[in-house]
Amino acid sequence: MEGPREHLDPIVAAWAESVLGPVDVRSHFSHAHGNAELWRLESRGETVWLKMHARRDAWSAEVNALGAWGRHVGRTPLLVAVCQAPEAILITEAEGVAAKSLGWDGMATERLWMEAGAWLSKLHQISNDWFGRVSEVGAQFANADTEVVSYQQTHWERVLADVSQSGLFDDADLKFAAGMAKRGLEALEGERPCAVHGDFSPRNWFAHPSGELSGVIDFEHSHWGCRAFDLCFPYNRQFLRNPRLEPAFYQGYGAISAQLREQIAAFRAILALRQATWAAMVGAYEFAQENVEALRRQQRCV
Numbered sequence: 001m002e003g004p005r006e007h008l009d010p011i012v013a014a015w016a017e018s019v020l021g022p023v024d025v026r027s028h029f030s031h032a033h034g035n036a037e038l039w040r041l042e043s044r045g046e047t048v049w050l051k052m053h054a055r056r057d058a059w060s061a062e063v064n065a066l067g068a069w070g071r072h073v074g075r076t077p078l079l080v081a082v083c084q085a086p087e088a089i090l091i092t093e094a095e096g097v098a099a100k101s102l103g104w105d106g107m108a109t110e111r112l113w114m115e116a117g118a119w120l121s122k123l124h125q126i127s128n129d130w131f132g133r134v135s136e137v138g139a140q141f142a143n144a145d146t147e148v149v150s151y152q153q154t155h156w157e158r159v160l161a162d163v164s165q166s167g168l169f170d171d172a173d174l175k176f177a178a179g180m181a182k183r184g185l186e187a188l189e190g191e192r193p194c195a196v197h198g199d200f201s202p203r204n205w206f207a208h209p210s211g212e213l214s215g216v217i218d219f220e221h222s223h224w225g226c227r228a229f230d231l232c233f234p235y236n237r238q239f240l241r242n243p244r245l246e247p248a249f250y251q252g253y254g255a256i257s258a259q260l261r262e263q264i265a266a267f268r269a270i271l272a273l274r275q276a277t278w279a280a281m282v283g284a285y286e287f288a289q290e291n292v293e294a295l296r297r298q299q300r301c302v
Contacts, residue, residue: 008039009052012088016041016050019081019090023048033282036220040093048080052088058220059087061198063136065219066091069195073122075215082136094215099205104241110248111211113238116200117252119213120230126195128224148191148226156181156270163273168280168292176299177269184266187259188226196225201233228263231256235268236294269298 008025017023020043030037035058039050053059063082066089070076077091102109131151132144145151160178163169169177197204198221206215231253239246250256256264276291 008050009086009088012050012052012083012086015081015083015088016090020044020048041090047093049077049091049093050088051091052086053220056087057133057141059089060136060141061134061222062219063089064134064138065195065197065222067136068138069123069126069219069222072126073119073216075119075213076219077215077217094206094217096206096208096212096214099202099207099213102207102209102211104238108207108209108211109242110244112202112205112207112213113245113248114252115211115213116202116205116216117249117254119216119252120197120200121253123197124194124227124230128193128195131193131224131226133223144224148188148193149185152188152226153181153185156185159270159273159277163277166277166280168276168288169273169295173292173295173299176302177273177295180266180269180298180302184228184263184270187262187266191226191263193224194227196223196227196229198222198225198229199233200230202238226263226267228260228267231260232264232267232271235264236272236291236298265298265302269295272298 008028020041023041023043026040026042026047028037028039035054037052041048041050051062053062063079066076066079070078077094080090080092082089099112102112130140130144130146131148133141135141143154145154160174160181163177164174197216197219199218200216204216204218205213206217208214234245234249272291272295276288276295279285279288279291
């Protein structure tokens with residue numbers, strides 16, 4: 001195996017070559033948080049990505065989503081092979097370019113958001129009878145629940161407890177977020193579990209220059225959950241920068257009810273708390289402050 005091999009486990013390198021044959025490492029990528037690392041490999045004229053996960057639950061989620069859900073929704077990488085220990089996968093390369101390169105404006109960007117909405121609607125049509133993380137074979141990973149309010153309340157109470165110790169938010173912020181969570185739980189009554197991507201934003205999309213959505217990646221946060229978990233992501237960033245993207249997105253996704261909008265508002269508030277706390281923990285202080293301001297902006301608009 002030739003090329004940049006930073007941090008590449010020799011056991012995983014040997015496994016990859018046992019699957020693909022001799023490979024060249026063309027590039028290496030990792031986030032500062034270290035939750036996953038990727039290597040772009042070339043073997044016999046084909047490009048394949050090797051992804052290693054730092055946590056087993058993230059690996060399990062991605063294996064399940066690509067193997068089971070991907071067949072239904074399409075436009076996801078294909079699983080080439082799965083390594084159990086250490087946790088790693090080989091996947092095909094997504095077509096097109098990173099969606100962020102299309103920018104914020106123009107017909108191509110609006111088409112991208114419409115197609116992303118349609119793709120997500122198709123994902124959310126995959127249903128289940130319990131909420132929670134998923135093992136690599138589709139079974140319950142841990143802490144599953146069949147009742148939406150108790151499931152979501154457990155998670156949100158944990159977020160609120162963590163945030164109260166962070167010092168990022170003042171009492172008014174926390175009171176607002178707790179109130180939004182209460183309203184959200186009331187609106188969640190009757191919500192059924194569906195397949196959730198867990199990080200549905202343009203950084204995880206690929207597109208052709210025309211705006212056609214060509215790929216969706218990074219399913220390590222996927223789980224059986226609520227539609228609003230995915231739908232809340234653009235409100236604090238993309239929909240603010242270009243208000244035309246919201247109607248384009250829902251033209252693809254489909255019209256949503258007032259009840260679902262109430263759920264999205266609650267998830268949006270909790271998302272700001274989660275992301276601010278996480279960002280401060282990994283040293284991304286600018287992103288942390290961006291989410292603090294997002295919560296306060298939402299508070300001013302309610």
